[in-house]
Structure formats: C-alpha cells, structure tokens
Amino acid sequence: MTFKLMIPNTEGELQQELMDDEARILAGGTDLMVQMRSGKVAPTRVVSIKKLERLKEISDLGERIRIGAAVTYSELQRSHILQEKSPILLKAIRQIGSLQIRNRGTAVGNIANASPAGDAVLAMVLSEARVEIMGPKGERHESIESFIIGPGRTTLSTGEYIRAVVIEKTDDWQSLFIKVGQRNAMCISVASIGVLRKGKEVRLAFGSVAPVVVRAHKAERFFTREGIDGTKLGEFVERCVESISPIDDVRASSWYRRQVVRGELMKIFGHPDVGGTDVT
Amino acid sequence: MTPLAEEKIREFNVVKKNTDKVDGKALVSGKPVYTDDFDxxxxxxxxxxxxxxxxxxxxxxxxxxxxxxxxxxxxxxxxxxxxxxxxxxxxxxxxxxxxxxxxxxxxxxxxxxxxxxxxxxxxxxxxxxxxxxxxxxxxxKAVLSMDDAMKPSAPTIHPEEEASGIFDAERNIAAHFEMEIGETEKILKDCDVTISRTYHANTQLxxxxxxxxxxxxxxxxxxxxxxxxxxxxxxxxxxxxxxxxxxxxxxxxxxxxxxxxxxxxxxxxxxxxxxxxxxxxxxxxxxxxxxxxxxxATNIRHEMQYEVKIGASKDGKIRAISMDGVSNTGAYGEHALTTLMVSGSKTLPLYNKVEAVRFSGNVVYTNLPPAGAFRGYGAPQGLFALDCIVDELATELGLDPLTVKEMNSIREGESSPIFKLMGEGREGVEQIVRSCKLQECIDRGKELIGWEKRSKGMLPDSRRAKGYGCAIAMQGSGIAKIDMGAATIKMNEDGSFNLLIGATDIGTGSDTALAQIAAEVLHVTVDKIIVYSSDTDFTPFDTGAYASSTTYVSGNAVKAAAEKVRMQILQGASEILEEPLPNLELTLAEVHSKETGKTISYSDICTQLFYTFNQRQIGATGSFVGEESPIPFMATFAEVEVDMETGQIDLKKLVSVADCGTPINPVQALGQLEGGTMQGIGWALFENVMYSQTGRMLTTDFFTYKVPTRMDYGELICELAESYEPTGPYGAKSIAEIGIDSPIPAIANALYDATGIRLREAPFKSEKLLFEILSREV
CATH class of the missing domain: 3.90.1170.50 (Aldehyde oxidase/xanthine dehydrogenase, a/b hammerhead)
Structure with missing residues (x-):
C-alpha cells in the first residue's frame, strides 16, 4: 500500500489534485482506510480535505440546512440547528458505528461511499437532500436519489467532488429510524427503516435491502390516497416490500430481510392501540 | 479427614482483597511488554x-x-x-x-x-x-462436515504412516471414548418418562x-x-x-x-x-x-453434537442419562480426546443421583480449521445438551425446570463415580465434593433475577414475548495428578522477595493472585513481592495456563514455597535474637517474640544473613500437583424478550452466581466470571463462523465475525458465593472457565419460556428463530 498524501489549502488546489483518476478524497477515512487495507481500492493519491475550513460549515438556509463535506457526525450531533430541525438525521447518526467512528466520519462521506447500508444516507434520502457538486465544469446540484446509482457508485466524474449536502428541515414531521443488526454497536445493518410522517403524508426509506437506499414512493402515494385502515394496511405493507430487492450475504438471507421489513412495518403502522401514532 | 467448607472461612491480610494488578500500570500506559514490542x-x-x-x-x-x-x-x-x-x-x-x-x-x-x-x-x-x-x-476430495467424515465414501485425511495415537485413521476418527455405569438402556425403558433430543453447538473463535x-x-x-x-x-x-x-x-x-x-x-x-x-x-x-x-489457521472450538436420552420418575427424579456425541476436530487432533471427555466429565456429575449413566462419542477429522483448546474445553457443548434436556424433561413432566435441577443435583460432601471413570485422556481420580455452594448460588441468582415474581408471555405491545431460563454448571480446578506447578521464592536484604513461577499469566491476573498468596504466607504487603513468571531458564516448571489450574495448582505451589521461606525466616530470627522458635511469630514484615517482646525486621534479618552473621541465602522451591480437581459451581439465570415479528432476541438481563471458593483477588475473579459469561453470550447469540462451499472460512475479521460489545446485552450481574475449598490455597478453587458454560443453555431455556420454541442448535440466530415462529403459525 503506497500512496501520496496530499493536503490542499484551497478548493482550487483540491480540484487540481482530483484531476487524477487514481485520486481519492479522505474526509474521516472511516470507509476509505478500511477499503484500502482490505485491498478493495488502491489509490495512488489520497487527498485530505482537513485544511479546507469552508467545508466544515453547517449553515441555516431557511427551509433547508447545508452541511459541508468535512463536517463530522459528532459535529452534527452537537449542532443546535440539526438538533432542532432534523431529528431524523440525528436519530440515524446515533446508530452509526461507535463514538470513535462518529468523531471521524462525515455525512457527505456516507453519500460518497454510496453503501446501501448507509444510515445517514437513509435519513438524507428522507430529507430530500440535494448534493452540491463542484468540478472542472463548475457547480452542479443533484438529488441524492439520482446521485447514488449503485453500491459504491455515484454520478461523480473525474475531477468532481461533493462540496456539501443540503437537506430539508423536517422538524414538523414525526420521525422514526429503526436499524436491525446482528448486534447493537459497530454494526452494519441487516435492514434499516426510516419513516417521516405528517398527517396523511408519509415518507419511507429502506437500507440494506436493495442495491441502494430506496424510497418507497409508490407506497407513500398509496398511504396518502388510501390510508391504512383495515385491510388497507396489508396492501400498504406489501407495496413497501415491493420496493425492496434484498440479497443473501454473510449478515442475513434475503428471506429474512423481507420478513424484518414486513415485521417492522406492521409494528410501526399496524398496532391496534397505536394506530401508527408510534411515529414520534 | 479434611474438614468441610464452613470450618475455615476466615479473615485474611492480603488474600480476598482487591489488590492492583502487579503489571497493570505498565499494561495501561503502553509500556513495551508484549512479544511484538521488542526488536x-x-x-x-x-x-x-x-x-x-x-x-x-x-x-x-x-x-x-x-x-x-x-x-x-x-x-x-x-x-x-x-x-x-x-x-x-x-x-x-x-x-x-x-x-x-x-x-x-x-x-x-x-x-x-x-x-x-x-x-x-x-x-x-x-x-x-x-x-x-x-x-x-x-x-x-474434501470432507467439510462432521456428517460426511465417517461415511464409507469419505477420503482418509490422515493416511500418513508416521502418525500415531489416531483411534481409526481410515474412518477419520481421531479419538473415541465410551463409558457406562449401571444398565442405562434398561433403566431408560423402565422410567415413567423418557425423552431423547439432539443438540448441536457450532464452533467459536x-x-x-x-x-x-x-x-x-x-x-x-x-x-x-x-x-x-x-x-x-x-x-x-x-x-x-x-x-x-x-x-x-x-x-x-x-x-x-x-x-x-x-x-x-x-x-x-x-x-x-x-x-x-x-x-x-x-x-x-x-x-x-x-x-x-x-x-x-490456528485453532477454533470443537463443534459438537449430542444425542441425549434422559429418563425420570413422575415426581421428577432423574434415573438415567445417556449422551452420545460427535465432535469435529478439523484437520488435526489437538485436544480431540480430552475435550470430548470433559464434555461428559465436567457436566454429568452434576446429576450424581442417577441409577445409570452412559457417555460415548467419536471425534472426527474434517478438512476444516483444526479445533483445539478453548475456555470451557468441551464442557459448554456438553452442558448445552445436558441442561436443556433436563429443562425439556421438566416441561414434559409438568414440573418447574429449576426444581428438577435442584432436586437432582450434587451437594457438598457427595461424590460421583464419574470422577474416577473419566479424567482427561485417561482415568480420573476419586474425590468427594468438599465445597459446594450450588444451592446458595441458585438461591442468590433467583433473588437477583426476580425468579419468584417473574411473569412470562406477551408484553403489552402484543409483539414481544418475555421469558426466563436457568442453567447450573460445574468445571474443575486443574487436572488431578497431571497438572504440576512449582514456585521459587528468594529473599532480598530490604525484606522483599523474588517470586519465580512457571505459571503463565496470559492477562488473567495470575501473577497478582500468586503474589497475594505469597504475601499472605510471608506477612508482607504485595509490593514486597517481585513476580517473574514463565521463563524456562529462570523459573521452575509449570504445566501452563489452562484447565482452570493456575490459582489452585500454582497457588498451592507458591503457598508451599512461601511456607518453607517463612520457616527459614523464623529460623534466622531465632539465631539472631537467641530465642527458641516456639516464642517467635511473624507480624507485618517483622519477627516478634511473644516472650521477650523483642522484634527484628525482615530487612535486618536478611542483611545480617547476607553480610555478617551465619551467612546464607533464604530461599525455597515448592511444587504442587492436585490429588483432586475441586469443582467450582455456578447458577445462571437469563431474562429474554423476543420480537415475534422479526425474531430479534433481546437479552434483558443475565445473572451468574459462582462458587469459586475463596476469591484470592475478588475483582479479578469477577472479571474472569464476567469475561467468560460475555464470551458465552457471544457464542449463544452473535458469533457465527461461516465457510464457503470449498471450506474457506468467510468470517475471518471482526466485520463479519461479531463479538458482542457491551451495548449488545442488557444488565449483567456476576456474584461470588461465600465458600471455602479445604484443599485450595486459602480456600480457593477455579473461576477462569466456568462462566462460559451456562449462557447457551440458560438463554435457550429462556427463549423456550418466551416463545414455546426450543432451539437446539447454537448460536441462536434471530433468522432461525423467526423461521420457527412462522413455521409454527402455518
């Protein structure tokens, strides 16, 4: 494992460094270092963004919040604006790795890594996040759902980098994040489920059960149109399950992943006493 | 005859106190201490x-x-x-x-x-x-399962001529053992109730x-x-x-x-x-x-499967037990025979009131990583089968499982013929159980888990099911008449002592516990004992750190050496003070005359003996081999909640109360108990070794092999019962392994209590449990 470590002082220098196909950005390194060690990636150039102060900003844009690429999970957890305006993102972050991982890892890194198990990605998908990308041709913006195209794959091209992510404030939605793993700490989920609900409107996303984190758009529309009373509940849950396509791996079988999603949705929406109000 | 337990419980100066680890500061401050730290x-x-x-x-x-x-x-x-x-x-x-x-x-x-x-x-x-x-x-052609190993079509894994000691190389049987006391089959047929079940414990890293x-x-x-x-x-x-x-x-x-x-x-x-x-x-x-x-590519745990039969009368009295096992030793036969034997010899004596008992098994070679020694050494695999079938028997009889375990299990002053018949790799030794606080462990465990007030069934959210389970366990303290340890102590002129021991501290804290034993005998504080262990040039022999032997075997050796040194100190003082020996006694780092009131410090005695008066070195070597292997006992209780929609298992609380005799260093003893228990919880719920179709282990890192963290289980309460083992150093017996024996059966029993589903293959995966829940509903 040999590589050059570059630490640019400006975004201009950063762009220069990234013009190399074999360059990889190092933010927290919680994914990159693991992948390099296991030999999955072997960049010749590792570009740290730690000196780029502007990428460490969290800003309030009114309806939305902008999170810079170098902001760590721990910084997000300490941010008042996040605490007040994005309970779903904080709930997801609480489930990520360990304290040490959260002190290093970044939300934007979670997007760049494009894992279907990304907990922060799931919360950002629910928050209709838009990814702010800089590149040789200037700035562009893309929704997080279209930006992530497969496991570990995004629309980022050579020379481009994510400068920030902009999420919707969702404090007026009820939120719920559930992660089912083999154990509680330092764990990659077997399945994860995020829900936002505001009256008849609902947003649903699933992690670890498809090549990417998926939104259940069809099921969401069904919920708004038909509701979930009586027999509608079963139909709603099946529409949710239709949106996922889990695989077998060392963590669980696809059969179990479907069952977990089904079971958790019944718990969230189906309890006779709770009637879906469990979503707080 | 050696007295029974109560008679010798007493106060100590150094022993039974939480002394700091002698190597603790160096370890936590990152000093170069490990093999790889040196160049x-x-x-x-x-x-x-x-x-x-x-x-x-x-x-x-x-x-x-x-x-x-x-x-x-x-x-x-x-x-x-x-x-x-x-x-x-x-x-x-x-x-x-x-x-x-x-x-x-x-x-x-x-x-x-x-x-x-x-x-x-x-x-x-x-x-x-x-x-x-x-x-x-x-x-x-590769053999990748125990089932395939003994099939006639299986290739022979060890055809080499030079090999020796293999039971039946052609059939891939590394080792075999069988024993029977009484007419097991006949009594099983004669019982009011007889059940037969198969349990399978998978391997562990x-x-x-x-x-x-x-x-x-x-x-x-x-x-x-x-x-x-x-x-x-x-x-x-x-x-x-x-x-x-x-x-x-x-x-x-x-x-x-x-x-x-x-x-x-x-x-x-x-x-x-x-x-x-x-x-x-x-x-x-x-x-x-x-x-x-x-x-x-080192060693893993022996995967074992037991077919167990148990028969009892209607009132719950167990009359006969039969265990027939197969164990997977992988490519090589390290510890093959002995782990098989321990899975019987350190479980079956728990139920010593049976009329007949039978144990047999084959240890087979496969083309999987070689199995070897692992904390518990077969006992947890055997106990999974034995404790669960007693639990199942109780259910069959409509009796409370704990009551059935209590009424049939061994007590102080009793024995079992198995002690003599099954040793490790050969015959064992006859022994009576001189200290056994199993009932006290059970009673205290019941209190801590809230056994009497427990309620089971669905929780108010009508989704999670709650249940409780218990298991009782035993282990040994060294291998009787095999494990030998020795210690040498020499005195320095400032009144300190070098304690040279073959015993091998592998993080267990044995250097500290052994220093405490020496300090207790010699009437000094622990800082006066300089421990040096495990260097074949400088320390006397010791078999090593295994079989829960160090505190008991090496501890007794240290005590023997220290007692000799103590005599030499008194002798030296007697010469210097010109007082007869019977007048003299040790007080803290001094020798004192009860008659004249004269006092001389250790430092003065040794300085004079080194430089000016009747010059010589005070020092001695002691060694010890156990004539018996005193048994620690334990009761474990588990409280679980199962999510019936996902099969997720939540271990809410686990209580283990153990009888290890006198804990030489209570906090270290509890550390051993907690550590063993946690490793048992990991094996029960999280740790799952997987192989590819070609026999390559897939779970080789901590991403894929999930060792539990502290966040993965609920409340864990470990306690030690008040006890005294007459043959142990200051009443001590072992605590290193027993903790791992019982979590699997206790959790299995609790899962059954919660869901009515009996899982007989460990680890217990949520996925498997959900499958059973759904199969039952269909």
Missing part, C-alpha cells in the same frame, strides 16, 4: 505461504521467483525440515492427543494450512515472496486481541531462545526439542505479557516456524499472524 538487530520477518485448498497433495513448490525478490533470504519447504510427527497441543507428556502433524507436510488438510516458510529482511519483501512462491497442487506472535534468536552460546505469546512455555520447549532434535538444555522459552489466549495459545502455532528460520539462517526471526490467519 532484535538483523531480525528476519517471517511469513507463511498458505494453501488455498481444503485437501490436496503438493506436487511441487518453485521458490525461484520468490528468492529473486530483493531482501528475501530463505524459503523453506517440507524438504528442508525434519519429518517429525508431533502434536501442536500443549499438554502434559505424554500428550493424550494424536501425533498427526508436521511442521510442513506434503499434504494440506484445510484452507490456510502452511505450505512454505518465507524469511526476508523486511515484511514487504516477505509478503511479496509469499505471492511469488509457485505451488502445484493435486486436489483431493477465540478472538483474543493479541494475535499469535513469536520471535527467536540464538544467544551468545548458540542456544535457541524463543519469545512467544504462549500459554504453555514449558510444553513449547519440550515440543520444539522433539521436532528439531535439539536438547531441552539448548532451548529457552520466554513468555512476556500476553494479550489474551482463552486456550487459543495452548498449542504451538508460530514457534516452530521462527525456530526453523533461526536454525537455518542463524539469524533472529519474527512471525506475527494477521487477524485472518488467527481466525482461519
């Missing part, structure tokens, strides 16, 4: 070329390209090494394990088996050379933090020195002497601090390779395993 000049870095195939013969090895890589010094293959058959198992001699292993063989028997040794100036060159060595294999590592060099007199992360330095010296045909006098093995073993270092995994390099090149050498190597 030798011109040291070669060693790496092993490993087989990608589960079963193959080696047609040829071409190292020419590897040797061209700059910095590569040597590539050794089986042709360069003595063809000596041995066992890597670190056990008393002669070992009860088959001799079925070569340092390097012309046949490979599991994925990851070493094929060639590479030595280079740098780790980088060694790694590159490993990839450049070309090995041509001829593939053989030791997952110790420090990987296997050793270093070797020649001292100025050309003696071979090995520094190793080992639990068995004296066995390592003996085995290396045999392999390389060099006298024991020309080998020195040093054990520095160890970052955990759990049985995984009770075998030679690295020493033979560095020794081969040093002997071939005359240069120092170092080999440290990667985590992947530790997982797939």
């Amino acid at each position: 030798a000049r011109d040291e070669l870095q060693v790496k092993l070329v490993r087989s990608p195939h589960a079963h193959a013969t080696i047609k040829s090895i071409d190292a020419s390209e590897a040797l061209k890589i700059p910095g590569v010094v040597a590539v050794l293959t089986s042709d360069d090494l003595p063809r000596v058959c041995f066992t890597r198992a670190g056990q008393g001699y002669p070992e009860p394990s088959p001799y079925d292993t070569f340092v390097l063989d012309r046949r490979v028997r599991y994925v990851g088996e070493p094929v060639a040794i590479v030595a280079a100036e740098t780790e980088k060159a060694a790694t590159a050379a490993v990839k450049a060595v070309k090995v041509e294999y001829e593939l053989l 030791h997952a110790m933090l420090e990987p296997h590592v050793s270093r070797s060099y020649l001292d100025p007199n050309n003696r071979l020195v090995i520094v190793s992360s080992t639990q068995v330095p004296f066995h390592a010296r003996r085995i290396l002497s045999r392999i390389f045909n060099i006298p024991i006098s020309s080998i020195r093995v040093i054990k520095p601090r160890i970052g955990g073993g759990f049985g995984g270092k009770q075998a030679l995994h690295t020493e033979q390779y560095v020794a081969a390099v040093t002997l071939a090149t005359r240069r120092p050498a170092r080999l440290i395993f990667t985590r992947e190597e530790v997982s797939m």
Whole structure:
C-alpha cells in the first residue's frame, strides 16, 4: 500500500489534485482506510480535505440546512440547528458505528461511499437532500436519489467532488429510524427503516435491502390516497416490500430481510392501540 | 479427614482483597511488554505461504521467483525440515492427543494450512515472496462436515504412516471414548418418562486481541531462545526439542505479557516456524499472524453434537442419562480426546443421583480449521445438551425446570463415580465434593433475577414475548495428578522477595493472585513481592495456563514455597535474637517474640544473613500437583424478550452466581466470571463462523465475525458465593472457565419460556428463530 498524501489549502488546489483518476478524497477515512487495507481500492493519491475550513460549515438556509463535506457526525450531533430541525438525521447518526467512528466520519462521506447500508444516507434520502457538486465544469446540484446509482457508485466524474449536502428541515414531521443488526454497536445493518410522517403524508426509506437506499414512493402515494385502515394496511405493507430487492450475504438471507421489513412495518403502522401514532 | 467448607472461612491480610494488578500500570500506559514490542538487530520477518485448498497433495513448490525478490533470504519447504510427527497441543507428556502433524507436510488438510516458510529482511519483501512462491497442487476430495467424515465414501485425511495415537485413521476418527455405569438402556425403558433430543453447538473463535506472535534468536552460546505469546512455555520447549532434535538444555522459552489466549495459545502455532528460520539462517526471526490467519489457521472450538436420552420418575427424579456425541476436530487432533471427555466429565456429575449413566462419542477429522483448546474445553457443548434436556424433561413432566435441577443435583460432601471413570485422556481420580455452594448460588441468582415474581408471555405491545431460563454448571480446578506447578521464592536484604513461577499469566491476573498468596504466607504487603513468571531458564516448571489450574495448582505451589521461606525466616530470627522458635511469630514484615517482646525486621534479618552473621541465602522451591480437581459451581439465570415479528432476541438481563471458593483477588475473579459469561453470550447469540462451499472460512475479521460489545446485552450481574475449598490455597478453587458454560443453555431455556420454541442448535440466530415462529403459525 503506497500512496501520496496530499493536503490542499484551497478548493482550487483540491480540484487540481482530483484531476487524477487514481485520486481519492479522505474526509474521516472511516470507509476509505478500511477499503484500502482490505485491498478493495488502491489509490495512488489520497487527498485530505482537513485544511479546507469552508467545508466544515453547517449553515441555516431557511427551509433547508447545508452541511459541508468535512463536517463530522459528532459535529452534527452537537449542532443546535440539526438538533432542532432534523431529528431524523440525528436519530440515524446515533446508530452509526461507535463514538470513535462518529468523531471521524462525515455525512457527505456516507453519500460518497454510496453503501446501501448507509444510515445517514437513509435519513438524507428522507430529507430530500440535494448534493452540491463542484468540478472542472463548475457547480452542479443533484438529488441524492439520482446521485447514488449503485453500491459504491455515484454520478461523480473525474475531477468532481461533493462540496456539501443540503437537506430539508423536517422538524414538523414525526420521525422514526429503526436499524436491525446482528448486534447493537459497530454494526452494519441487516435492514434499516426510516419513516417521516405528517398527517396523511408519509415518507419511507429502506437500507440494506436493495442495491441502494430506496424510497418507497409508490407506497407513500398509496398511504396518502388510501390510508391504512383495515385491510388497507396489508396492501400498504406489501407495496413497501415491493420496493425492496434484498440479497443473501454473510449478515442475513434475503428471506429474512423481507420478513424484518414486513415485521417492522406492521409494528410501526399496524398496532391496534397505536394506530401508527408510534411515529414520534 | 479434611474438614468441610464452613470450618475455615476466615479473615485474611492480603488474600480476598482487591489488590492492583502487579503489571497493570505498565499494561495501561503502553509500556513495551508484549512479544511484538521488542526488536532484535538483523531480525528476519517471517511469513507463511498458505494453501488455498481444503485437501490436496503438493506436487511441487518453485521458490525461484520468490528468492529473486530483493531482501528475501530463505524459503523453506517440507524438504528442508525434519519429518517429525508431533502434536501442536500443549499438554502434559505424554500428550493424550494424536501425533498427526508436521511442521510442513506434503499434504494440506484445510484452507490456510502452511505450505512454505518465507524469511526476508523486511515484511514487504516477505509478503511479496509469499505471492511469488509457485505451488502445484493435486486436489483431493474434501470432507467439510462432521456428517460426511465417517461415511464409507469419505477420503482418509490422515493416511500418513508416521502418525500415531489416531483411534481409526481410515474412518477419520481421531479419538473415541465410551463409558457406562449401571444398565442405562434398561433403566431408560423402565422410567415413567423418557425423552431423547439432539443438540448441536457450532464452533467459536477465540478472538483474543493479541494475535499469535513469536520471535527467536540464538544467544551468545548458540542456544535457541524463543519469545512467544504462549500459554504453555514449558510444553513449547519440550515440543520444539522433539521436532528439531535439539536438547531441552539448548532451548529457552520466554513468555512476556500476553494479550489474551482463552486456550487459543495452548498449542504451538508460530514457534516452530521462527525456530526453523533461526536454525537455518542463524539469524533472529519474527512471525506475527494477521487477524485472518488467527481466525482461519490456528485453532477454533470443537463443534459438537449430542444425542441425549434422559429418563425420570413422575415426581421428577432423574434415573438415567445417556449422551452420545460427535465432535469435529478439523484437520488435526489437538485436544480431540480430552475435550470430548470433559464434555461428559465436567457436566454429568452434576446429576450424581442417577441409577445409570452412559457417555460415548467419536471425534472426527474434517478438512476444516483444526479445533483445539478453548475456555470451557468441551464442557459448554456438553452442558448445552445436558441442561436443556433436563429443562425439556421438566416441561414434559409438568414440573418447574429449576426444581428438577435442584432436586437432582450434587451437594457438598457427595461424590460421583464419574470422577474416577473419566479424567482427561485417561482415568480420573476419586474425590468427594468438599465445597459446594450450588444451592446458595441458585438461591442468590433467583433473588437477583426476580425468579419468584417473574411473569412470562406477551408484553403489552402484543409483539414481544418475555421469558426466563436457568442453567447450573460445574468445571474443575486443574487436572488431578497431571497438572504440576512449582514456585521459587528468594529473599532480598530490604525484606522483599523474588517470586519465580512457571505459571503463565496470559492477562488473567495470575501473577497478582500468586503474589497475594505469597504475601499472605510471608506477612508482607504485595509490593514486597517481585513476580517473574514463565521463563524456562529462570523459573521452575509449570504445566501452563489452562484447565482452570493456575490459582489452585500454582497457588498451592507458591503457598508451599512461601511456607518453607517463612520457616527459614523464623529460623534466622531465632539465631539472631537467641530465642527458641516456639516464642517467635511473624507480624507485618517483622519477627516478634511473644516472650521477650523483642522484634527484628525482615530487612535486618536478611542483611545480617547476607553480610555478617551465619551467612546464607533464604530461599525455597515448592511444587504442587492436585490429588483432586475441586469443582467450582455456578447458577445462571437469563431474562429474554423476543420480537415475534422479526425474531430479534433481546437479552434483558443475565445473572451468574459462582462458587469459586475463596476469591484470592475478588475483582479479578469477577472479571474472569464476567469475561467468560460475555464470551458465552457471544457464542449463544452473535458469533457465527461461516465457510464457503470449498471450506474457506468467510468470517475471518471482526466485520463479519461479531463479538458482542457491551451495548449488545442488557444488565449483567456476576456474584461470588461465600465458600471455602479445604484443599485450595486459602480456600480457593477455579473461576477462569466456568462462566462460559451456562449462557447457551440458560438463554435457550429462556427463549423456550418466551416463545414455546426450543432451539437446539447454537448460536441462536434471530433468522432461525423467526423461521420457527412462522413455521409454527402455518
């Protein structure tokens, strides 16, 4: 494992460094270092963004919040604006790795890594996040759902980098994040489920059960149109399950992943006493 | 006759107190203490070329390209090494394990088996050379399960002529054992209720933090020195002497601090390779395993399956038990026979009131990683089967499982014929249970879990089911008449003592506990005892850190040595003070005359004896071998909640109360109990070894092999019952292993209580449980 470590002082220098196909950005390194060690990636150039102060900003844009690429999970957890305006993102972050991982890892890194198990990605998908990308041709913006195209794959091209992510404030939605793993700490989920609900409107996303984190758009529309009373509940849950396509791996079988999603949705929406109000 | 327990419980000066670990500060402050922390000049870095195939013969090895890589010094293959058959198992001699292993063989028997040794100036060159060595294999059919091992169509895994001690090599049976007391089948037929069930405990990884590592060099007199992360330095010296045909006098093995073993270092995994390099090149050498190597190519736990039959009368009295097992020893037979025997001998005596009992089993070879010693050593696999079938029997009889366990289990002053019939690899010894606080453990455990007030069934959310389970367990303290430990103590003129022990502290805290025993006898504070352990040149013999032996066996040796030294101190004082011996007694670091009131400090006594008066060295060696193996007992209670929609298991609370006699250092004893319990919880719920279809272990890192963290289970309460073992040093018996025995059955019983589903294969995966829940609903 040999590589050059570059630490640019400006975004201009950063762009220069990234013009190399074999360059990889190092933010927290919680994914990159693991992948390099296991030999999955072997960049010749590792570009740290730690000196780029502007990428460490969290800003309030009114309806939305902008999170810079170098902001760590721990910084997000300490941010008042996040605490007040994005309970779903904080709930997801609480489930990520360990304290040490959260002190290093970044939300934007979670997007760049494009894992279907990304907990922060799931919360950002629910928050209709838009990814702010800089590149040789200037700035562009893309929704997080279209930006992530497969496991570990995004629309980022050579020379481009994510400068920030902009999420919707969702404090007026009820939120719920559930992660089912083999154990509680330092764990990659077997399945994860995020829900936002505001009256008849609902947003649903699933992690670890498809090549990417998926939104259940069809099921969401069904919920708004038909509701979930009586027999509608079963139909709603099946529409949710239709949106996922889990695989077998060392963590669980696809059969179990479907069952977990089904079971958790019944718990969230189906309890006779709770009637879906469990979503707080 | 030796008195029973209560008579000797008393107050101590040093023992039964929470002394700081003697090595604690160095460990936590990152001082260079471990094998890999030291460097030798011109040291070669060693790496092993490993087989990608589960079963193959080696047609040829071409190292020419590897040797061209700059910095590569040597590539050794089986042709360069003595063809000596041995066992890597670190056990008393002669070992009860088959001799079925070569340092390097012309046949490979599991994925990851070493094929060639590479030595280079740098780790980088060694790694590159490993990839450049070309090995041509001829593939053989592989045996990848216990079921397949004994089939007539199965290939023979150990056809080599040189092997010895294999029970039936042709049928892949490494070891076999059977015993019967009474007419089991006849009584089983005669019982009011007889049930038969099969239980299967899968393997487990030791997952110790420090990987296997050793270093070797020649001292100025050309003696071979090995520094190793080992639990068995004296066995390592003996085995290396045999392999390389060099006298024991020309080998020195040093054990520095160890970052955990759990049985995984009770075998030679690295020493033979560095020794081969040093002997071939005359240069120092170092080999440290990667985590992947530790997982797939050292030792794992014996997977075992037991078919159990149990019969009882209607009132719950157990009349007969029969256990028939099969154990998977993988590619080599390390600890094969003894782990099988322990799974019977350290479980069945719990139910000593039976009219008949039978135990039998085969240990089979497969082309999977070799199994070896692992905390519990077969007992947890046996107890899973035995405790659960007693639980199932109680359900069948409509009785409370705990009541059935209480009414049938062993108590103080009782015995079992099994003690004599089943030892480790041979006959055991007759013994009565001199200390047994099992009932006290049960009573206290019931209180802590809230057994009487427990409510089971669905929780108010009508989704989660709650349940409780219990299990009782036993273990041993050393192997009677086999495990021997020795200690030497010498006095210094400031009143301090060097305590030299063969005993091997692998992170357990035994150096501290043994220092406490010496300090107690010698009437000094622990800081006056300077401990040096496990160096074959400087410390007396000890079998090593295994079989829950150190506190009991080595502790008694330390006590014996200290008592001799104590006499010598009194003698010296008597000469100096001109007072008869009976007048004198030890007070803190002083000798005091009860008659004249005269007092002399240890420092004064030793200074005079060194320099001016009746000059001599105060010092003595003591040794000990157990005539019996006193049994620690334990009761474990588990409270679980099961999510009936997902099968998720939430271990809300687990209570283990153990009787280990006098805890020499209570906080360390509790640490052992908690650690063992946690490792048992991991095995029960999280740790799942998986293989590919070609027999390659897939779960070789901590991403895929999930050891539980503290966040993965609820409240854990461990306590020690008040007890005193008359044959132990200051009343102590063992605590190192017993904690791991009971979590699996206790959790299995609790899961049944919660869901009505009986899981008979561990670990208990949520996925499996959900499948059972859904199958039942259909």
